[in-house]
Amino acid sequence: MSDSVQASSSQPFSTEAYFQSQQPPPTLAAKTAQVAAFVEKWQGVKGKRVVLITSGGTTVPLESNTVRFLDNFSAGTRGATSAEYFLAAGYAVVFFHRLHSLRPFSRHYSHSLNPFLDLLTIKNGTEIGVKADDAAGLLPVLRAYNQAQESGSLLSMDFQTVNEYLWLLRAITREMAPLGRRGMFYLAAAVSDFFLPDERVAEHKIQSSVGMFSLEMDQVPKVLRPLVQEWIPEGYIVSFKLETDENLLIPKSRAALSRYGHQVVVGNDLHRRKQEVVFVERSAKGTPAKGAGNSRLTGVQTPPVMDADLPEVEEYAETWLKLDQLQGSEGREVEIEELIVRELVLRHTKWTQE
Ligand code: 9Z3
Numbered sequence: 001m002s003d004s005v006q007a008s009s010s011q012p013f014s015t016e017a018y019f020q021s022q023q024p025p026p027t028l029a030a031k032t033a034q035v036a037a038f039v040e041k042w043q044g045v046k047g048k049r050v051v052l053i054t055s056g057g058t059t060v061p062l063e064s065n066t067v068r069f070l071d072n073f074s075a076g077t078r079g080a081t082s083a084e085y086f087l088a089a090g091y092a093v094v095f096f097h098r099l100h101s102l103r104p105f106s107r108h109y110s111h112s113l114n115p116f117l118d119l120l121t122i123k124n125g126t127e128i129g130v131k132a133d134d135a136a137g138l139l140p141v142l143r144a145y146n147q148a149q150e151s152g153s154l155l156s157m158d159f160q161t162v163n164e165y166l167w168l169l170r171a172i173t174r175e176m177a178p179l180g181r182r183g184m185f186y187l188a189a190a191v192s193d194f195f196l197p198d199e200r201v202a203e204h205k206i207q208s209s210v211g212m213f214s215l216e217m218d219q220v221p222k223v224l225r226p227l228v229q230e231w232i233p234e235g236y237i238v239s240f241k242l243e244t245d246e247n248l249l250i251p252k253s254r255a256a257l258s259r260y261g262h263q264v265v266v267g268n269d270l271h272r273r274k275q276e277v278v279f280v281e282r283s284a285k286g287t288p289a290k291g292a293g294n295s296r297l298t299g300v301q302t303p304p305v306m307d308a309d310l311p312e313v314e315e316y317a318e319t320w321l322k323l324d325q326l327q328g329s330e331g332r333e334v335e336i337e338e339l340i341v342r343e344l345v346l347r348h349t350k351w352t353q354e
Contacts, residue, residue, distance in 0.1 A: 012219040013197075015226050018166065022198055025164045031157055032171040035094060038155045039175050042092040049182045049348065051091045052172060054189035055079020056098025058162035060196055060217070067205045069161075074190035076101030078240075078273070078337060082186060083154070084144065085341035091184070092153045096172060098189070099158040105145040108137075162192045162220060169223065173231040181352045183235040184344065185227070190242065195220050224260045236351045237262035238344060241280075244270045253280035254316050264347070266340065274336055279319040279343065319343070 013021070042048045056079065057072030076097055083095050083104035095104060102110060109116040119134040130138055148154040157172070159165040176183045194217035206213065228237055239262060241253045246269045253267040257280055267278040321339045 010218070013221045015221040015223050018221045019170070022163055022166075024167045025161075027164075028167055028171060031168060032175060034155065034157065035172050035175040038092070038094065038152075039179060041152065043179060043182075047182075049091050049184065049352070050094065050176065050179055051086050051184040051186055052094045052096060052176060053079045053083050053086070053186045054096045054165075054169065054191075055083075056101030057190045058098065058165045058192045059160055060162055060192050060194065061201060062196065062215070063202045063205055065204055070192065070194075072190040072192050073270075074098070074101070076103075077107065078188045079186075080104045080107045081335055081337040082188065082341055085338050086186075086345075087148050087153060088144065089341060089345050093148075093155070094172060094176070095154060095156045096168065096189075097156065097158055099160045103156065104154065105141055105148070108141050162195050165189065165191060166220070166223060169227070170231060173227055173235070176235070177232050180234045181236065181354075183232060184348050185232060185235050185237045186344070187224075187237070187239045191220065193220055194218065222260075224256070224262070228260050228262045236344075236348045238264050238266060241265050241267045242270060242273075243267070246272075249278065250280060250318060253278070257282055257316070263351070264344075275324060276320060276322040277336060277340060279321070281317050281319070283315050283317045 039050065042050050055074075056076035057074040059069040059071050061069040079095070079097060080102040081104075083093050086093050087104070093104075097103065108114065109119070119130050119138065121129045121131055123129050157168070159168055173185065176185075196215075197218055200216075224239060239256060239260070241249065241256055243249045243252060249267040249269055253265040256265050263281070265280045267280055268276075321336065321343065323334060323336055323339075326334055
């Protein structure tokens with residue numbers, strides 16, 4: 001944080017005060033209705049499970065006619081990739097993502113990494129084809145995409161600002177609450193910790209003539225608490241914890257679990273996030289973690305550890321998922337999200353049976 005950007009020390013907004021004082025986005029009613037219809041459709045299908053995936057970063061506009069905004073780091077890779085694996089596992093997916101961030105299926109052909117025009121050939125001067133080398137890779141992606149489109153099992157919905165994210169998150173989760181234990185909530189979006197309340201957002205572009213510019217921001221309310229306790233009391237809830245100091249990863253993940261009381265925190269280090277993640281779960285004293293234990297693709301399961309610094313609870317179990325432990329045993333390229341989703345599906349199955 002630079003000198004000119006200081007966090008406010010005033011009382012933070014409660015979730016209730018936030019929603020009472022901040023304007024809802026104009027799209028709220030229409031988007032809520034879309035989710036309601038999606039949930040109704042899949043709730044009628046026996047045994048169908050539905051996952052909400054949040055993905056990408058949120059913005060905090062400095063002007064309501066927005067020229068500048070603060071942003072959170074995230075390309076949306078985690079969310080978009082996970083959505084594909086959840087669909088393959090038979091879930092219906094609400095993909096709640098940052099506008100223009102990566103999307104399931106099309107992420108394989110992002111304009112920066114793999115521009116799709118490079119895959120194409122022109123035959124006989126008019127027909128368009130796909131280069132033979134690329135067709136093999138495209139075929140399964142296209143099949144899975146078509147399948148999701150035809151079955152209507154993927155609902156994509158975008159947000160941009162942290163305010164839109166919060167209003168829509170509350171509306172979507174409330175609509176999904178009737179799914180009970182069949183609902184999973186996979187909160188991978190990188191959400192701003194700070195925001196500017198409506199009344200302090202400039203209407204027009206801030207002029208350089210103001211001289212030195214300083215910004216006082218309020219804390220975004222910790223909505224994970226009401227989400228767990230009120231909005232979806234029965235859902236299987238997975239939050240993500242991002243740290244850049246690896247020593248903080250496990251203590252902060254445990255603290256989140258202890259504070260909010262949900263099912264699992266997936267900890268990831270910024271630089272190692274594509275190679276390894278750690279599942280942090282609570283376990284009743286002396287019993288193994290409420291999870292599926294080691295599967296073939298799971299990394300080392302460490303024993304539950306006590307942490308004297310944390311209140312109330314109990315014991316925690318950490319399970320690392322590491323790509324390098326596979327050592328090519330799969331004979332194909334494996335993405336970490338495949339392991340994450342596989343482990344979560346096992347845990348969610350247990351959860352629905354309890
Ligand atoms: C994550 O930790 C995600 O895994 C990443 C994915 C944002 C690192 P990419 O989209 O990155 O694949 O490029 N998401 C949660 C980040 C977050 O803001 N967590 C909050 C925190 O750490 C708690 S909810 O305090």
